[in-house]
Every structure is written in C-alpha cells, then in structure tokens.
Amino acid sequence: MPLVFARVGQKCIIRKFSCSCEIRMRMVNMGLFPGCPIEILNSMNGTLLLKVGSARVMLEKCLAHQIHVS
C-alpha cells in the first residue's frame, strides 16, 4: 500500500518507489531504500516524520503517495 495510508505509530517496510528517478535516488541515499524498515513518528497535514534507522526524516505528502510499503 502507499505510505500515505499508514497510521502514526505504524512500523512498515519500504517495497518500491513509483516516482521520478532523481527524487527517488535522493531518498535512497538518505537511507530510504527498498527493504528498509521505517516507523511513522508523526504526521502534520500529511507531511510525515519517519524514523529510518536512528535518523529522523521528513517526507512530503506527495512523496508518501509514491512510496509503497507493507
């Protein structure tokens, strides 16, 4: 399912991206790669605060549509 539908507090694993390759690689470089576990810490008007490893990453809503998790 797309990441937007995940709830705050939920833990999931990134499966695949459906966005342009530039922003996709930027996310991969920041540690958001397929197969990596993430946790949704907070959401503000759809913008997500994720826990990725021990880093905290902010993600815009439109990107959350393009990340598929399970």
Add this chain to the structure above:
Amino acid sequence: MTRKKITAALVGNPNSGKTTIFNNVTGGRQHVGNYPGVTVEKKEGYKNLGDKEFAIIDLPGTYSLTAYSQEEVVTRNFIVNDKPDVVIDILDASNLERNLYLTIQLLELEHPLLLSLNMVDVAEDLGVKINDSKLSQCLNGTPIVRTIGVRNEGTDAMLLAAAEASENKQSNGFKLDYGSDVEEAIKKLEPLLIALHNEIKFPVRWLALKLLENDANIKESLVKLSNSDSIINECDKIRIELSHKIGEDVELFVAGQRYQFVGKVYQQIADVREAHAITTSDKIDKVLTNRLFGLPIFFGLMWAVFNLVFTIGDIPSGWIEDAFGKLGELIGSAMSDGSLKSLIVDGIIGGVGGVLTFVPGIILLFFAISILEDTGYMARAAFIMDRLMRKFGLHGKSFIPLLLGFGCSVPAIMGSRMLENPRDRMITILVSPLMSCSAKLPVYTVLIAAFFDPSVAGNVLFSIYILGIVLLMIMASIYRKTLFKGESEPFVMELPPYRVPTLKSIILHMWERSSLYLKKAGTIILAASILMWFLTNYPSEVEYSKDYDALTVQAEETYTQQVGEDVLAPLNIEDIEQNEQLTALVGEIQDVNAEFDEAAAELEEDSAEYAELETAKTEKLQQIETDNPELYASAAKYVELTASLEEEKTHLENEQTGEKLEKSYSGQLGKFVEPVIQPLGFDWRVGVSLVAGVTAKEVVLSTMGTIYSLGETDENSKSLKHALAQDPNLNPLVAYSLMVFVLIYSPCLAALAVMKRETNSWKWPAFSLVYGTVLAWVVTFIVYQGGKLLGFGS
C-alpha cells in the same frame, strides 16, 4: 623547522559532526571560499602537529557520491582531481548503517582513507556498541579511530592516523561484489574505459559502475571527449541489457546491493543492547512540530528574534554612529579644507559609516539564526512553513532567507544557497529584495511623519510592509509559472536530533557570515560612496544664479551698521567689549537661549512641554531684565541681530549647496529622469534621491537632506520633515507613492553584487534591477494615478 605538509579532506553525512571536528581542530585558522562555478562553500583550515602541517578541507556534507546534488559532485571531483593525501570519513556512530553506505562509495574511489568513528558517546547512550577492529576487518583493513567531536577528544590521534594512512598510496583493494550480472557488465565495460583513463581521472571500475548507473555528470564529461560516441553507445547498450536482466534500474539495484552489504557488516560489528525507540529529541518534536502548537511556537520564536535584533542591535549601532561622527570631526579638524577632506569626511566616512551602523543588527540576526540552526530547530521551521510557502511557488526552506530580508537583502540572497534546487533558489533570490529591509525604514518614517497624522502613521507603515509581502507572493507565483517552470523540489529532509549548541560553533558560524557581508558589502559601499560624492560635488565650478559671496558680505555689512546704530551709538562705544557689563549680559542671554534650544530640539512646537520651556525661558529673561534695567534693551537687540545674521548666513550657505547640487552631475541626472517619473508625481529632486538610493536605500534620505538645503540630515531630523511638508510638489499621496517606489525599485548595489556572486552571472542582477524598477513604476503609477482619481492628490 620545515614541516611535512599533508592535505586531508573531511567527508561525511550531514549532521555527522564533521564541521564540529573541523572547527575544533583548526580553530580560527580557516579560509572560506567557493568552489568554482557552484555556490557550495569551500572551507579550508590549518593545524600544526609535531613535525607535520595539516591543511584540512571541510567538504560539504553528503549522503552519497551520485550526481544528484552539487555537494556530491563537488566532493567526488575534489577527491579525484585535487588528490588530497588522505580522505577522512567522519561516521556518526549512532547512525552507522547509512553512514557506511557513503564509506563504501569512498572506498571505491581507491584513495587513502581513514574512518573516524564519531559520536560514540551518543551511540552508547542509545545502547549501541561498535567493534572497531571487526569493522576495519570487514573493510579490508581500512584504519579506524574514535573521536568525540564536541569535546575535541581523539582529534589529534585522528590526524596522526591520517598522516599514517596517507603513506599508503596503494588502494587496499576493497571491492564490493555486485552479483554476477553487474560484474559481467563491468568486465565488458572496463576495457573500453581504460583508453579514457588519462583524461578522466576516476578509477576504471568506479567509472564503469557510474556509467551503468547512468550518472548524468560522468556522461556529460565523456561526451566532451573526442571519439567517445562509440563508447557511450556501447555503455548504453550494456546498461539497458543489464537492467532487463535484473528487472529494475541498475542504479537502484546497485544502491540496494550496497545497503545489503552494509547491513550485513553492521550486524557483525554492532552490539545493540537496548533499543530506545523514542528519544528525547522525539519528545521535543512532538511539541515543536505539533499540528496545533507548531506554527504559534514558530511565530513566537521569530518575534523574539526580531525583538532581539532591533532592540539590542540599536545600542551598539548608536555607538558606531557616534564613533564615526567623532572620527569625521577629528579628521575634519586635522585636515585643511579642500576636495580631499570633503571626499574623506563626507564621502567615505559618511557613506561607509552609515552602512556600518547596520552591522550590529546583522551580526545579532546571524547569531540568532546560528542558534536556531545549531540546535536543529531551523530544519523543523522549514518543515512547518513548507505548505504555506508552496502556495506561492516557494519552498519551505525559502522562508529562512526571506526572513533575513527584513534585516538586509545581502544575507537574504546569500542565505538562499541552502535551497538545493536551482529554480527554487533563483525565485527566492529574485523576490527577496521585496521585503522591507531595515535601510528602507528610515525613509518611510520621515515621510510618514511629514505627511500623515500620528494616529494613522502605524497603519500607513504596516500597509507598506504588507504591500511588499503581497507583491513578493505574486511575483514568486509569476516566476514559478514563467521563467522557472516546473515543480518545486519535493520536500525530503533529515531532521538532526536537537542538540545544545556550543558557543564556539555559534560564534564561528556567525562570524563566517558577518565577515562575508562586511568584506563584500564593505568594498562596494566604499566605491559607491566615492562615486556618489563625486556626482554630487562635481562639476566644482558652477555658475550660480546669485552671487552668494557678495550676499554674505552684504549681510555682514548690514549687521555691522545696525549694531552700530542701535546698540553702540546710544552707549557711545565702538565695540561691545568696551562695556564689560554689556558683554556679560549678552553672554547671559545667549546662554539662556542656547539652553532652551537644546532642551526643545526634540519637541513639537505645539506640545505642552514646549510651552512650559518657553514660559521658563521668558521668566529667566525677565529676571535678567529686572536685574539690569538700563542695559538689557541694548543687549537683547545685540543678541537678536547676531542671531539673525547667523540665520541669514546659514540660509545662504544652504541655498548655495542646494543650487550646486541642482547643477551637479547628480542634479542633471535627476532632471534627466524627471519626465519618466513625472506621472508618478515626482520631480527632479526625488529623481536624484532615487538614483542615489540605488547605492543604498538609506541614501534616499540623506540626498533629500542635501537637496532641501539642510546640510546633514538623519531620520530624527525635524527640519527635513518641515521642509518636505512645505514643498508644494509634495502631498500625502506623493509621499505614499514615494514610499511604494522605494520599497519596490532596484535592489541596492550591495544586494546586486551579492546576487551576481550567487548566480555567477551579471544577467540576474541586471534583470533584477530592470524588473524591480519597472515593477516599481507600474505599481506606483497605479497608486498615484488611482489616488488622484479618488481625489487624494490635493
């Protein structure tokens, strides 16, 4: 002692503590510049240790070595082209997995490398223990040291280990196995690329990998080479074949392989005891980025910052102003009159001093912003503002530079380099001068005081600020839809954990920016001051409409005659000094008058305090009269005549200065632009002020002072206010139009110069000058003509 020179480049993820280590190691011995052609800062520092001298380069923070950001390209090009003796990779031990992802790519560059495991204390607090020797083993024996950057622990040992690592010119042969499909493709590519190795200095295996990843930057440099077409075609073929075979983009696959390897390594070397799911930082974030409280807290903080800057900053500003005033007097009295003195005192000290008074405010603003940045709050602020800014085609991070614009456009334009996307950056740079900077404020206040009732003054000022912000939003949306089409960068950003910043790093941060402002703006303002001085003072020989010297002499003669008739003759003396009592009396009356003038200087003439002082003065004079009934009348007459002579002389002098200015080059310029600005209600005098104001906006005011024959003027000047109010050409509508024009028209010279530096071409400052002025004309035309139609123009 000659020391052995070693260059070491610091590389690492953003927030890995790299810059803290750099600052602690090099202290104040740093040099900040720019990498050619990009707006990435280049920081270099020095450190002597034993028999070695280290030149340390703080490369920008990067997550990877792909070609998706300027920072990444700068980093990899620096390592390959500048060949530092050793690369030091600073690793955040508390976030080791992702940090090692960069390490793998650094190893693939086949350059001497030292790993510095930083923030081990933070990692241990999180319950993570790292086995260094195991990690070194996993990476073919790459040397590792431990550091705690904030406490400057282990940094000397790090440098010594780096010196040792630099001896190893041979790569340690680390090779990550990307699986048979990729390896096969690499093998096919390598022979093709060996031929190019002389021209492109990257290692062949790395080059092959990058071409398989379809790296835009590497491809571009290949295209530039001759005979590379066939190689590029072959590469594309192999790449496409490979991606069919593995069923996804090679780039993504390769990244996945790297993460997989890193994950395996991490499992072997890390001992995770207790995983704290929620850290203190997360708890703070729950409040500061809260859906309800986030925005109010943010605005509260900004309000606090501005109060800090404007209230505290005013105090040292006053000192600087006084100091420059004194300096001017000192030099003025030491030098003989002439052009050189005028140039130094009026041109240079006046001009540069005027601008330097802004420095305390700017330093304080940078101080506050450094605190917000070093604590980690700035990243949250950008996040909070993102949705709002996006509505106008801007980016969340644009908010910070625009905020700086309230202080000064120079740091605002410089601050826009924090935006990665060039389109976002350009829009921010072009609209930031629309913020009402602190140099425009004195212009507004004088005009408002002269033409508007105090009861509406606040609203008038506020309306100008709002107009600036509204125009900024409109222009940003227009730019987004025309010149800089395309979506703004989607927002993905790492939030560093909240930290208590160290004073040293804040001061360094603040100083870096302030000194850039001082250096760049200082030189331009110096040049502009000299130019303006020349334009207003030359041609030096002017044909006046009246003979001012003769008029002065005439006034003096009339004075002597009147004193003789009215004061001296009745007392039968030839000079007032012949009568000691009279001389003393004159002195007494003059003292009373001077005392009154001083006390009443700041007061309105119709105020109660003024009336009170006037009564007190009259009483004192009456007292003197009763004490000296026979001589008082003569003394009073003498005082009156002397005062009116002084007044007459000052008036003539000012009139002469005014006429000289009218006929000077700048006056001619004003007359030249008059037809263009007439539809806005402005005459040549406003024209000169506006032209002069391009050097710096506060100059609009001082030029008006000169034109209205008042000599020196500043924002507290009551006389300029009166002179403006009495000018038949000016009325509230024209004054308001003038404020609107000053708000919008061309950025000042310092801002234009910084714009040139940030955009690397004269095209954008030229564009900004033209668009700003045209926009100002159009908006002012609408305001003035519209106002006239509505009947405000009388």
